[in-house]
Amino acid sequence: MGLLSGLFSKRETPKPVTSSGVAKERLQLALVYDRVKISPEVLETIKEEIVEVISKHFDIDRQGMEITLGERNDRLEVNIPVRRSKVYNQNS
């Protein structure tokens, strides 16, 4: 699982109960900031902006959206489930 996905799927994944699970989750979040130098708030903003642009053209599943940090920490990978294509009509 990518580092950033923990951030965006926070509401769906159950909170870890063991203290080791809490430690691991806290580390994964802390390292997102350490590695890509952006804070969770900025990431949330990025997510919202992407949603805004994409949803003009597609009906997307916001809950299923995932942004992850690639294996070697050198790319952001965005995964957006699409419900059905929506023809964008500026006049509607």
Added chain:
Amino acid sequence: MAGKVVTITSGKGGVGKTTTTANLGTALAVQGLKVAVVDADIGLRNLDVVLGLENRIVYDLVDVVEGRARLRQALIKDKRYPELCLLPAAQTRDKHAVNADQMAELCRQLAQDFDFVLIDSPAGIEQGFRNAIAGANQVLIVTNPEVSAVRDADRIIGLVEAAELGAPRLIVNRVKPTMIKQGNMMSVQDVLDILAIGLIGVVPEDELVTISTNRGEAVVFDNYSRAGLAFHNIARRLLGQNVPFLPLEEPAKLSWFARLFGLGESKR
């Protein structure tokens, strides 16, 4: 052929770099190799006391770099294994007494005479750390299964990769299997999930480390020490041998494994 320079570093302080350097160095000497261990923690000399050689120091690393002593004069032979030598740190100077080029040159010279040169890095990410990795062919990163140590290890991994010193390998030290079972300590796998680098050793928490260190003896000489066995195994992995990772929480099996690989334990 020139020997291999291996730096032991961590980011966070107190995770076991000096303990690892002393025991890995000793374990390699036990395997018949010529080993130099270098204390690069200038101003906070420690490796000498862990090896029980503190009373024999005449010259130190800074004396060599500044030309007051020849390398051979400053090297101290181990009590049991004369093929194991210590180059002590200066106690009254600081990390700025030496620069990275000087350290790299020192490593190059040592590698001509020794099969392995192990560098005990100071904690941190500054000059002392930079010096310690300057001459390295390989970097071992020591961490503990806790949040701040793993976070700092991640930072160090980034710096080592940026310095193009090859892929660092990880030692997870002070592992407590009982706490892991209770869900109160991150497992080695948790740490590997986060850091995503190759593992070279898992060292359990072991009171015998404290007892050996009190005496100025390497714990690898204690046939009852699980940590000692773990250090022997790391040494053999460094030599390219394929040594399976021991099941930490099953003492009954440990002696079976240990006997199989001829590493003490049979006395138990």
